[in-house]
Amino acid sequence: MVHRNAPLTETGRLRLARCVVEDGWPLRRAAERFQVAPTTAQRWAARYRASGEAGMADRSSRPRHSPRRTPTRTERRIIKVRILRRWGPARIAHLLDLVPPTVHRVLTRFGLARLTHLDRATGRNIRRYERERPGELVHVDIKKLGNIPDGGGHKVLGRQAGRKTRKNAGYSYIHTAVDDHSRLAYSEILTDEKKETATGFWTRAHAYFTSVGITVERVLTDNGACYKSHTWRDTLAAAGITHKRTRPYRPQTNGKVERLNRTLLDEWAYARPYRSEQERRDAFPDWLHTYNHHRGHTALAGKPPASRVPNLTGQYT
Template sequence: MPHRNAPLTETGRLRLARCVVEDGWPLRRAAERFQVSTTTAQRWAGRYRVLGEAGMADLSSRPHHSPRRTPTRTERRIIKVRLLRRWGPARIAHLLGLVPSTVHRVLTRFKLARLTHLDRATGRAVRRYERSTPGELVHVDIKKLGNIPDGGGHKALGRQAGRKTRSGAGYSYIHTAVDDHSRLAYSEIHDDEKKETATAFWTRANAFFTTAGITVERVLTDNGSCYRSRDWHDALAAAGIAHKRTRPYRPQTNGKVERLNRTLLDEWAYARPYRSEQERRDTFPHWLHTYNHHRGHTALAGKPPASRVPNLTGQYT
């Protein structure tokens, strides 16, 4: 496609060439008629004589030879290091004695995925998916989190003083359910991850999704003992919900809830120094509401999960 300031389109070039070749116009006359130089008129007339109408299309500007291109052997070494070690351009360049921009250009030429798009364990591109409707799949997981002792931990008191208050603080267990399509989340903080606690949590989570107009069809969990219990199985079966489990040692299969776990650590659990565990827990409902209703999600084009659940109560509060 010609650039916006080009004097001739492909149709105009063809008309010019036919005036010269078929109608016998002098080059100067044709150039004046189509308001181009004599050289340009000569070029298109020459292409028409050799290639016909097909010669009126733009040719590639890529050179036939690139004597300064990175040698093939060096390119192979770059690709080998990338695949074996999953390094970025800067580290590969330091190892091979190259310039990072050269390494980046080679990786781009061979369409190697960004490191953020790779599974670090296997080096393969991550397969991303999204269910087409809310409720088709809900991810469930438990995040173990150290409690903050009364008076504050190391973030509030410093490392040395924080160690003295840490012993005996115990742990919290954050039970979370995330809808695959909308990323709508329901979460509770408990003191254990027993089967009774997990089952009771799911009963309330399912009621939350039902209130939002979402009918849960299947649930995906890891292979934790609470999810392999009879209580958990009976609770899902009673609601007509299918249960799927991830492959062992493959947490990325349950990646959407794993990513939410990281988000809540960054934006809630460790976002500021708290003076007690209760103080941190008191802020959790507000954070979760913000996540569902107001916080833009990168996978949803910057919109919150509530934007995909029109029936969600309190969507506009």
């Protein structure tokens, strides 16, 4: 394939070479005529003398010999460890007494998928997808989170004192719904994960999505008891929404809401030392607003979810 900035195509090279070899043009004159360096004119003339018209084609830039390339036996050992143990370059390098960049180059050369693209249990590639329009699929999940005792936990008091205050602090349950296409999220901190609580949450989440112009068509959940209840089933059916559940032991299928759970832990729940559970809860609405309206999302080319929801207000507040 000719480089887009190359001064000569294969036809141009052939014309230049024939001017020199068959018509007897001096190299400098031919170079000026075709606007290349004399050394370039000399190279194509030499190739024409040696191989004729076939010599005008591009050649591979791969070197004929690579004395510093990783030995084939070592490459096979790297690939074997990767397939059997599904380790990253650093761990493989430590096991085989290599350096991580070498292992990474070998894995890249043989087209092995990134670990983040694999199901660790089976080693199969995770199929990535994105729905074409908002509301086509909404992911729903619950994240259980330990409460912060009054006065603060171990991040404020230290690990030793924090253990004494942690007893009987209880748990919170973060119910979250994420639109597959836009990544727009609706989330609430509730007291349990019972079927009535989960159904009530979805009723409010559905109203929120409707208010911003999103018509929900399908909902995807895991196989939790609340999502298998008749109450949940009947609530979705009454709204004309199809309910889908992930296969057992396959949380990757619901990966978008699972990823949001990790993000909210890193950027809100554990982002700073809170002195009480109420202080942390008070910070949640602002964080969720920032996530929806201002925080850039890598899957959206650095734009926030609000950029894909035209009817959503408050992007600039």
